[in-house]
Amino acid sequence: MPDHNSAIHLERFSEQHLDGVTALYNDPAVARQVLQMPFQSVEIWRQRLLAGNDRALKLVAVHQGVVVGQIGLEAYSRIRRSHAGSFGMGVATAWQGKGVGSKLLAAALDVADNWMNLHRVELAVYADNEAAIGLYRKFGFEDEGLFRDYAVRDGQWVDTLSMARLRKV
Template sequence: MLEHNPAIDLERFNECHLEGVTALYNDPALARQVLQMPFQSSEIWRQRLMPDSERVLKLVALHQGVVIGYLGLEAFSRIRRSHAGSIGLSVAVAWQGKGVGTKLMAAALDVADNWMNLHRVELSVYADNEAAIGLYRKFGFETEGLFRDYAVRDGQWVDTLSMARLRQTPTV
């Protein structure tokens, strides 16, 4: 049963969160779930995360000031893909299954739908990450494809799924 924890705060990522995001992704158990390398320096994360743009939403989930989750949503800049964006999401292993991913996804998709006017949001996920796939399906994401031997994890080739959510526009 999922536990809902109201003590989770969301904030837009900024400089004060840099060390927390670095620590989040440097956890080897988390790094194996995402396409990031473990043991990256905070300077690498600074270069990756500090450029700011209104086409990018970067959120952190905090518990008592500690970063326990991160979500990035980026609207594509190419004109013929400007209706679409992509999401990357990570939740600290100790906080998985406790509503952090749900809270981050709900906030990001609200912005995607109501502020960025995105019709399509895409993501990729390891094909064996059933918890993440379940979360994405809860928000209307559907599997569109399988990428075989997409990445290496623990010395083995692993598959990923391409998933997307198409926003249904109400008819008047």
């Protein structure tokens, strides 16, 4: 059982985190809550890391050298959508509900607001993922719509909720 009172620190996702991020998203409990395929290779995550650009932020949450969470925020490149971006994140099962998601999301939104000047940050979340939805609402995200039968999970069609946060200036 991890020591949840120990410090979690955030780092920019780099080559040294590839094995940890791969393991995070290959955990069946994490994989079933994100729009990733299970059994991804380190090479797939390396390609995603190297595909980064200056309109993207990729962070990991680390505890005693172990990746316990990850978030990727990307601003849209199309000129008429350049005020907006979206993110995806995952937190290790043992660390869910311990503030890791809050720490990752707070850091990403700080960059979105103060460095990327994003007015709108949006996301899609499985409609039955109450813990994640609660986290997003805590940070000012609001429901915008329900996408019925949006994705397949465990062999069943599942709905996702579209949420967004508009920065108040």
